[in-house]
Amino acid sequence: MRDILNDLEEGKMLSDPDPVRRAQIQMRTPLPKRFYKEVAVAPDGEAFAVHLDGRPVRTPGKALLALPTDKAAGLVANEFAAQGEVIDPPSMPVYRLVNTAIDGVATDPQAVLEDILRFSASDLLCYRAGHPDSLVQRQADAWDPVIDWAGMKLGARFVLAEGVIHVEQPRETIGAIGAHLSQRAEPLRLSALHLMTNLTGSALLALAVDFGELDAEAAWNAAHVDEDWQAEHWGHDAEEVARRAARKRDMLGAVALLNAIR
Numbered sequence: 275m276r277d278i279l280n281d282l283e284e285g286k287m288l289s290d291p292d293p294v295r296r297a298q299i300q301m302r303t304p305l306p307k308r309f310y311k312e313v314a315v316a317p318d319g320e321a322f323a324v325h326l327d328g329r330p331v332r333t334p335g336k337a338l339l340a341l342p343t344d345k346a347a348g349l350v351a352n353e354f355a356a357q358g359e360v361i362d363p364p365s366m367p368v369y370r371l372v373n374t375a376i377d378g379v380a381t382d383p384q385a386v387l388e389d390i391l392r393f394s395a396s397d398l399l400c401y402r403a404g405h406p407d408s409l410v411q412r413q414a415d416a417w418d419p420v421i422d423w424a425g426m427k428l429g430a431r432f433v434l435a436e437g438v439i440h441v442e443q444p445r446e447t448i449g450a451i452g453a454h455l456s457q458r459a460e461p462l463r464l465s466a467l468h469l470m471t472n473l474t475g476s477a478l479l480a481l482a483v484d485f486g487e488l489d490a491e492a493a494w495n496a497a498h499v500d501e502d503w504q505a506e507h508w509g510h511d512a513e514e515v516a517r518r519a520a521r522k523r524d525m526l527g528a529v530a531l532l533n534a535i536r
Contacts, residue, residue, distance in 0.1 A: 305360035313355040315347040322347035326354060335377035341462070346372075346534035349527075364520065367527030375465035383459045386468050387452070394451045394477035395443050397432065398497065404436045409503050416496040420482050428454055428481070451477065458484065462535050466528040473497070473525045483529060490529040494522055 310326035317323075321340035324331045324347055331339040331350075341347040353366040363370065379386050399417040403409045425431045430450040435441035458464055463484070470480035474497035482488040488496070495502075498518070 305362055307360055308357050310354070313351050315344055315351050317344075324351045324354065333373045333377045337376050339372060339376065341372065342535055346462070346531060349530055349534055364523075367524045368531050371465055371469060371524075371528060371531060372462065374469075375461040379465045379468070380461040383461060383464055386464050387455045387459060390455055390464075390468055390471050390477050390480070391448060391452055393471045393475070394430075395448055396440060397478050398475040399478050400432050400434050400441065400443070401438060402434055402436055403500070409500070412499050412503060416499050420478050420488070420496065423482060423487050424451075424478055427485070427487075432478075451481070454481065460535075462531060466532045469528045470525060473521050473528075484532060490526055494525055 312325075312327050314325045314328075315322050316325050316330075318330070318338065318340050321342055322344045323338060323340045331354075333339050339350065341350070349368040350366075350372060353369050356365070399420055402413050402417075421432055421434070428450055430447045431444065432447055433441050433443055455464075455467070458467060467477075467480045467484060470483060470493075471477045474480065474493060476497060479488065479493045479497055483490060483493045501514075501518075
């Protein structure tokens with residue numbers, strides 16, 4: 275069991291970061307067969323562990339995969355239970371995120387926090403189109419409420435720019451974001467925020483979801499205003515649609531984990 279779980283997380287079954295190419299490769303490389311029958315959640319001290327045929331799952335770093343709530347452990351257990359005759363790692367976003375939190379983020383949460391701060395210094399929501407008017411308005415409708423919320427509730431007042439030329443954000447603004455992130459340094463929460471930030475290109479969208487200002491669908495749509503506008507005018511690309519679906523699955527997994535550990 276240990277060897278297979280290590281392979282899943284270390285990338286031997288994730289042969290390419292691009293989901294379309296990965297699917298193509300996996301058509302040639304058989305996925306590992308499911309090696310367990312029963313999946314359960316069991317208390318472990320004050321935490322909850324996931325068991326496969328009565329044996330606790332461990333991370334690739336050999337740490338016990340234990341979560342603070344039974345609901346969070348249930349998310350991972352459900353992903354294992356949902357596997358068919360073979361194990362499909364991309365269909366297990368919460369399991370992969372939990373492994374990252376336990377083996378990676380927990381060892382250096384400050385580095386992850388600082389990476390989110392770097393995103394906030396050039397946040398997607400601050401860079402606006404100058405034309406056409408329809409795109410300008412669509413960005414304003416989706417992004418202005420989040421910018422206003424950050425100013426009023428987080429004390430982070432962002433400077434907006436037209437185009438892609440970098441604009442320096444006030445030190446006080448980044449400091450305010452950092453202060454709120456420091457209150458969210460628990461590895462599971464920080465891992466989810468980091469993944470959401472990377473998937474959307476916006477630390478503000480990730481924080482808005484964590485604070486309950488936006489739901490997952492609204493944040494995801496806001497992150498893809500430009501992409502959706504272009505698709506409406508130029509059509510959809512099949513490979514990009516597949517990539518977006520894979521990224522959204524990871525986004526929803528991160529949000530589900532956030533909600534489960536509250």
